[in-house]
Amino acid sequence: MITTYKVFVPSVIGSGSSLRTGLELKQLNIKKVLVVYDEGMKKVGISDKILNNLEAAGIEYIVFDKVIPDPPDTTVEEGAKIARESEIEGIVAIGGGSSMDTAKGINVLINNKPPISKYLGVQEGLKDGVPIIAIPTTSGTGSETTNMAVISLTKLNKKDSVVSPVCIPKLAILDPELTLGLPPNMTAATGIDALAHAVESLTGAHSNPLSDALSRESIRLIHKWLPVAYEDGSNLEAREFMMYASNYAGMAFTNALVHVGHSIGHTLGANFHIPHGIACALVLPEVMEYASKTEYKKVAMVCEALGHEIKENATPEEIGQGAKKVLRNFIKSLDIPNIKELDIKLEDLLKVAPAVTQDSGIALAPYRITTKQVTEMLKSAYNA
Ligand SMILES: [Fe+2]
Numbered sequence: 002m003i004t005t006y007k008v009f010v011p012s013v014i015g016s017g018s019s020l021r022t023g024l025e026l027k028q029l030n031i032k033k034v035l036v037v038y039d040e041g042m043k044k045v046g047i048s049d050k051i052l053n054n055l056e057a058a059g060i061e062y063i064v065f066d067k068v069i070p071d072p073p074d075t076t077v078e079e080g081a082k083i084a085r086e087s088e089i090e091g092i093v094a095i096g097g098g099s100s101m102d103t104a105k106g107i108n109v110l111i112n113n114k115p116p117i118s119k120y121l122g123v124q125e126g127l128k129d130g131v132p133i134i135a136i137p138t139t140s141g142t143g144s145e146t147t148n149m150a151v152i153s154l155t156k157l158n159k160k161d162s163v164v165s166p167v168c169i170p171k172l173a174i175l176d177p178e179l180t181l182g183l184p185p186n187m188t189a190a191t192g193i194d195a196l197a198h199a200v201e202s203l204t205g206a207h208s209n210p211l212s213d214a215l216s217r218e219s220i221r222l223i224h225k226w227l228p229v230a231y232e233d234g235s236n237l238e239a240r241e242f243m244m245y246a247s248n249y250a251g252m253a254f255t256n257a258l259v260h261v262g263h264s265i266g267h268t269l270g271a272n273f274h275i276p277h278g279i280a281c282a283l284v285l286p287e288v289m290e291y292a293s294k295t296e297y298k299k300v301a302m303v304c305e306a307l308g309h310e311i312k313e314n315a316t317p318e319e320i321g322q323g324a325k326k327v328l329r330n331f332i333k334s335l336d337i338p339n340i341k342e343l344d345i346k347l348e349d350l351l352k353v354a355p356a357v358t359q360d361s362g363i364a365l366a367p368y369r370i371t372t373k374q375v376t377e378m379l380k381s382a383y384n385a
Contacts, residue, residue, distance in 0.1 A: 004209040008255040010146040012173040019136055019176035022051055023058025031091035033061040035084045037104040038095040039068035045182050063087050072103040073153045074117045081110035092133045098142035104133055105150035105168035118154055124165040132171035138179045140243035141191025143251015145173035177240035185231050189335040192227040194278030197285055198250035201259035204292040204299045205365045212257035215249040220306035222246035231335055262288045264360035268353050273345050283340055286328040287378035293321030296367045300324045341384040350379055
């Protein structure tokens with residue numbers, strides 16, 4: 002087997018590491034940056050802390066604090082205009098996936114003409130931008146280590162991705178102290194997104210030995226530490242291990258990509274406006290049951306990493322059923338609602354099954370999946 006390892010982002014991880022931002026920029030010889038975040042970062046004092054740190058290090062900065070959820074192309078283009086006019090030498094992105102995606106989109110447009118909608122999908126020949134320093138404040142998206150920016154296209158009323166080396170951060174700074182204030186529901190929703198990255202990367206068509214190792218360790222850490230962080234958000238040890246878990250899962254899915262769970266998640270998210278992590282978790286147990294038909298050895302690894310022992314002579318069906326049960330129990334233990342509890346009617350839910358099979362991620366599924374199979378999975382998960 003020939004294996005290719007792709008993207009890895011140098012990272013500084015640990016409590017208080019965000020206070021090294023100025024120093025890290027100096028070492029990269031960057032003197033002027035655009036700092037990208039949303040209003041929430043200001044309210045909780047995180048952005049001010051980092052701006053003060055930049056100031057102390059003598060780094061000149063321009064603030065772009067207009068990030069909103071599901072970042073629209075218009076925001077990206079506005080930020081890029083400021084970035085070009087100010088001749089910045091770097092971008093510091095502070096926040097969750099939306100801040101990272103906005104910063105990445107801005108970087109694409111620094112040396113490539115707008116609109117951003119010209120650069121959707123995998124882009125090979127884009128002109129480089131400036132170094133991005135990613136400082137995540139949630140443990141879930143893994144965006145600090147990926148080559149992808151998800152952008153909402155306002156005129157087309159849909160989301161799509163720019164996939165390019167220009168989107169890869171130069172450095173990630175993972176400071177668990179920045180996640181201490183994340184409320185329990187968001188801790189669970191973002192943590193379960195990382196779990197979906199890990200289990201899908203492990204069982205998808207592009208997995209490789211390194212992404213497998215990252216996925217397994219990520220699942221193990223999430224199983225151990227997400228319930229602790231959910232119950233007690235002030236537990237710094239749990240927050241730190243969740244940052245590692247999210248980062249490992251991000252590296253795994255940058256190398257191996259995700260499949261059916263995220264195709265369902267994207268479709269449900271777009272149709273019923275459900276937060277990304279929750280949308281990806283809703284049918285994940287059924288996705289593992291489906292995957293076990295061919296990928297039973299990998300699904301058994303998922304079970305083991307979740308603390309569920311598999312009998313030596315277990316059949317693929319038994320492994321699939323075991324994975325479905327253990328995943329659902331874990332998701333439920335974090336009070337993540339099922340589809341019915343989200344007030345979605347079954348008839349409306351089943352209408353989106355054809356759209357799931359048209360999602361680009363389906364190409365990475367362990368084996369071909371039909372609309373009928375997706376319909377069965379949605380029915381099984383509806384009130385589970
Ligand atoms: Fe995700």
